Amino acid sequence: MEAFSAHIHPDDRDQVQQEIQKSLDPKHNGQYELSYRIIRFDNQETRWIKVKGSVYFDRHQPVRFIGTVLDLTEAAMAEEKSAKLAAIITSSDDAIISKTLESVITSWNDSAERIFGYSAAEMIGETIYRLIPHDRRQEEPEIIRRLKNGERVENFETKRLTKDGRLIDVSVTVSPLKDRRGNITGLSKIARDISASRLLLKELEASETRFRFMLNAIPQQVWTAGPDGALDYVNQVVCDDFGYSTEEIVGHGWQAFIHPDDLPACLEKWLKALVAGTTYEVEFRLKFHDGSYRWHLARAIPYSEGSIIKLWLGTNTNIDLQKQNEQRKDEFLSIASHELKTPLTSIKAYNQILERIDDPEKRKPFIKKSADHIVRLERLIGDLLDVTKINAGKMNYDMAPLSFRALLSDSIDSIQHSITSHEIVLESAPDIQYNGDHIRLEQVIHNFLSNAVKYSPGAKKVLVNSKIEHGNIIVSVQDFGIGIARENLDRLFERYYRVDNTAMRFEGLGLGLFISAEILRKHGGSFWIESEQGKGSTFYFRLPLEGLNKPTVARTDTFYCDQHLTINFNQTKKRMEVDWTGFQDLESVKKGCLVMWELLKQNQCDRIVNDNTHVMGNWSEATDWVGNTWFPMMEQAGLKYFAHVFSPSTFSQLSAIKSIDIMAGIVTTQYFTDIKLAQAWADQFPR
Numbered sequence: 001m002e003a004f005s006a007h008i009h010p011d012d013r014d015q016v017q018q019e020i021q022k023s024l025d026p027k028h029n030g031q032y033e034l035s036y037r038i039i040r041f042d043n044q045e046t047r048w049i050k051v052k053g054s055v056y057f058d059r060h061q062p063v064r065f066i067g068t069v070l071d072l073t074e075a076a077m078a079e080e081k082s083a084k085l086a087a088i089i090t091s092s093d094d095a096i097i098s099k100t101l102e103s104v105i106t107s108w109n110d111s112a113e114r115i116f117g118y119s120a121a122e123m124i125g126e127t128i129y130r131l132i133p134h135d136r137r138q139e140e141p142e143i144i145r146r147l148k149n150g151e152r153v154e155n156f157e158t159k160r161l162t163k164d165g166r167l168i169d170v171s172v173t174v175s176p177l178k179d180r181r182g183n184i185t186g187l188s189k190i191a192r193d194i195s196a197s198r199l200l201l202k203e204l205e206a207s208e209t210r211f212r213f214m215l216n217a218i219p220q221q222v223w224t225a226g227p228d229g230a231l232d233y234v235n236q237v238v239c240d241d242f243g244y245s246t247e248e249i250v251g252h253g254w255q256a257f258i259h260p261d262d263l264p265a266c267l268e269k270w271l272k273a274l275v276a277g278t279t280y281e282v283e284f285r286l287k288f289h290d291g292s293y294r295w296h297l298a299r300a301i302p303y304s305e306g307s308i309i310k311l312w313l314g315t316n317t318n319i320d321l322q323k324q325n326e327q328r329k330d331e332f333l334s335i336a337s338h339e340l341k342t343p344l345t346s347i348k349a350y351n352q353i354l355e356r357i358d359d360p361e362k363r364k365p366f367i368k369k370s371a372d373h374i375v376r377l378e379r380l381i382g383d384l385l386d387v388t389k390i391n392a393g394k395m396n397y398d399m400a401p402l403s404f405r406a407l408l409s410d411s412i413d414s415i416q417h418s419i420t421s422h423e424i425v426l427e428s429a430p431d432i433q434y435n436g437d438h439i440r441l442e443q444v445i446h447n448f449l450s451n452a453v454k455y456s457p458g459a460k461k462v463l464v465n466s467k468i469e470h471g472n473i474i475v476s477v478q479d480f481g482i483g484i485a486r487e488n489l490d491r492l493f494e495r496y497y498r499v500d501n502t503a504m505r506f507e508g509l510g511l512g513l514f515i516s517a518e519i520l521r522k523h524g525g526s527f528w529i530e531s532e533q534g535k536g537s538t539f540y541f542r543l544p545l546e547g548l549n550k551p552t553v554a555r556t557d558t559f560y561c562d563q564h565l566t567i568n569f570n571q572t573k574k575r576m577e578v579d580w581t582g583f584q585d586l587e588s589v590k591k592g593c594l595v596m597w598e599l600l601k602q603n604q605c606d607r608i609v610n611d612n613t614h615v616m617g618n619w620s621e622a623t624d625w626v627g628n629t630w631f632p633m634m635e636q637a638g639l640k641y642f643a644h645v646f647s648p649s650t651f652s653q654l655s656a657i658k659s660i661d662i663m664a665g666i667v668t669t670q671y672f673t674d675i676k677l678a679q680a681w682a683d684q685f686p687r
C-alpha cells in the first residue's frame with residue numbers, strides 16, 4: 001500500500017490516505033472503492049484509475065488486499081468532452097439541432113428556441129419541415145444527398161419560417177452524425193440567423209447605390225485617392241469626359257490627362273498637400289476625349305480618423321467657360337479702349353487744325369468730320385450703356401403706333417446721309433401701322449444697315465426689302481460683301497462676338513447684333529441670316545403683327561392643323577407626317593410638339609417624317625426645350641425613328657441640328673433635304 005501511494009497524484013493523495021485508513025478499520029468490512037489519478041513511473045503521464053477490492057484481516061490485522069484496478073482515463077476524457085460540448089451547445093448563439101435521416105428532430109438548443117420561437121418540448125420528435133417554407137422543401141433531401149456523397153454543406157444561405165410566421169434569412173451548416181462503422185445515422189445542423197446582417201447589407205448597398213448616383217448626378221468630376229495620393233475612384237463624369245473606363249483612369253492616374261504646361265505646378269501643390277495633410281487647390285487644363293483641353297479647378301480635402309488620413313476626396317470643376325469669358329472680357333476691354341480712342345484722337349486732331357484756321361468756310365469740313373466722330377463716340381458709349389441695361393434687365397421700351405414704311409425710309413435716309421460709298425435701295429415696303437418702340441427699332445435697322453455697308457467694302461449697293469408674310473413683317477437687308485462662314489452664324493448674336501477674320505479688319509465692338517436681338521425679342525420678333533462667304537449676306541428680322549394671327553384649328557384622332565403646322569397619321573404607312581409652316585417661336589414649337597406627342601401616343605406610332613421645308617426664319621429659342629424635354633418625352637411615348645427634312649433657312653437647320661444633338665437617346669434620327677427620301681427611309685423599318 002505504501003509503495004503504491006508513491007504514484008498517487010499529489011492533489012488526490014490526502015483523500016486516498018483517508019479512504020485507506022477507513023478501509024483498514026474492521027468496522028467497514030475492509031471494502032474499498034476509490035477513483036483517483038496516478039502518475040506513471042515510465043512516462044510521467046497522469047491517468048485516472050478506479051481501484052475496487054477488499055482487505056482481508058487476520059485477528060483484526062489487515063493481511064491482504066485483493067482487488068481490481070481499472071484505467072478510467074478514456075472514459076473520464078469523454079465525459080469531460082461531452083460536458084464541454086453541452087456547455088457550448090447551450091451557450092451558442094447559433095441554433096444547434098440534431099435530427100435523424102428521416103428529418104425527425106432529436107435535440108434543440110436554447111438558441112434554436114430564441115431564433116425559431118419553438119421550445120425543445122415542442123420540437124423534439126417533430127420533423128424539421130415545420131421550419132422549411134413550402135417552396136424550399138426540396139432543399140432537405142438535397143442536403144442529405146450531398147452529405148451522403150461526402151460533400152460538405154457549409155454556410156448554405158436560405159430562408160426558414162419562425163413560429164410566428166416570419167420568414168428569416170439563415171446560414172446553415174450541416175454535418176453528418178455517424179455510428180462506429182461510419183454509417184450516417186443522423187444530421188447535426190447549425191443555423192445562424194443572418195436576417196439582421198442581410199438587412200444591414202441591403203441598407204449598405206442601397207446607401208452605396210444612392211451615394212454613387214449622387215456622385216454621378218453632380219456635374220463635377222469627383223475622385224478619391226488613398227492616403228498616399230494614389231487615385232482609387234473616379235465618378236462617371238470623369239469617364240465620360242476622358243472617354244476611358246474607371247479602371248483605365250485609376251490605372252493611369254491624373255498625370256496622363258493634365259496639360260504638360262500645368263503639370264509641374266500641380267504636382268508640387270499635390271505633394272505639399274499630401275505631406276502637410278492640408279486642402280489641395282489648383283487650376284489646370286484636362287485633356288478630353290476629343291483631344292481638347294478644358295480648364296478645371298481641382299480641390300481635394302483629406303478625410304482623417306483621429307490624426308490619421310484615411311482618404312482624399314477631390315472634385316474637378318469645369319471652369320473653361322469662365323476662363324473663356326475672362327479672356328473675352330480682357331480682349332473686349334482692349335478693343336473698347338481702342339475703339340473709343342480712335343474717334344477721340346481724330347476729334348483732337350481736327351480741333352488742333354481748327355485752332356489754326358480762321359476762315360469759317362474752310363473750317364466747315366473739319367467741323368463736320370469732327371461732328372461725325374462725336375456721333376460715333378456717342379454710339380459706342382450708347383451701345384456700352386445698352387449692354388449694361390440689358391444685363392440688368394433695365395432696358396425700357398416705349399411702345400406706340402408707328403408707320404412702318406416711314407420708320408424704314410427715315411432710318412435709311414439717316415444712314416445714307418453719312419455715307420457716300422454705297423447706295424441703300426429700299427426696294428419694297430408695305431404701308432402698315434405697327435405698335436413698337438420707334439427709337440429702338442431704328443437702332444436695329446441702323447445696325448443692320450451700317451453692318452451691311454461696313455462689311456461690303458468693295459460693293460456699291462445695299463438692298464432693303466420688307467413684306468408681310470404669315471402675319472409678320474419681314475425685313476431683309478442684303479449686302480454683297482465678305483459674307484459669313486456657316487460655322488460662325490449661330491454665334492453672331494452673342495455679346496462681344498466678332499468673326500475672327502473680320503475683327504482685325506473692321507472696327508466694332510461686337511455689341512450691335514446682341515442689342516438688336518434683344519430689342520427684337522422684346523417685340524416678340526426674331527432674326528436670322530442667310531450668307532455665303534465671299535458673296536454677301538442677307539440679314540432678316542421678323543416682327544409679328546397683332547390681330548393677324550387668328551388661329552384656326554382643326555383636330556381629329558389622326559389629324560391636326562393650325563397656322564403653324566399640319567399633322568397627319570398615315571394609317572396605311574403607320575407613320576406620322578408633320579408639316580411645319582412659316583415662322584416659329586418657342587410658344588408655337590412647344591404647342592405643336594405637344595400635339596405631336598399626344599397623337600403619337602394615341603395612334604401607337606413609332607416613326608415620324610418631320611417636314612420643315614415650309615419653315616421660315618429661326619426658332620433657336622426652342623432648341624433646348626426640344627432637345628432636353630420633348631425628345632425624351634417622345635422616346636418614352638414610343639418614338640423610334642425620326643426623319644427630319646431640313647428647312648431652306650440656315651438658321652432653322654442649325655436649330656434642328658442643335659436639338660437633335662442634345663438628344664442622345666435611342667431614337668434613330670436622319671436628316672434629309674427631300675421629303676420622298678425621308679418617307680422611304682422611315683418606311684424601311686419593320687413595324
Ligand code: ADP
Pocket residue numbers: 447451452455479481482483484492497498499500502503507508509510511512513514537
Ligand atoms: P460689330 O460690327 O461692332 O463688330 P455686330 O454685333 O454688329 O458688331 O456684329 C457682330 C459681328 O458679325 C461682326 O463683327 C462681323 O464679324 C459679323 N457681321 C455683322 N454683319 C455682317 C455683315 N453684313 N457681313 C459680314 N459679317 C457681318
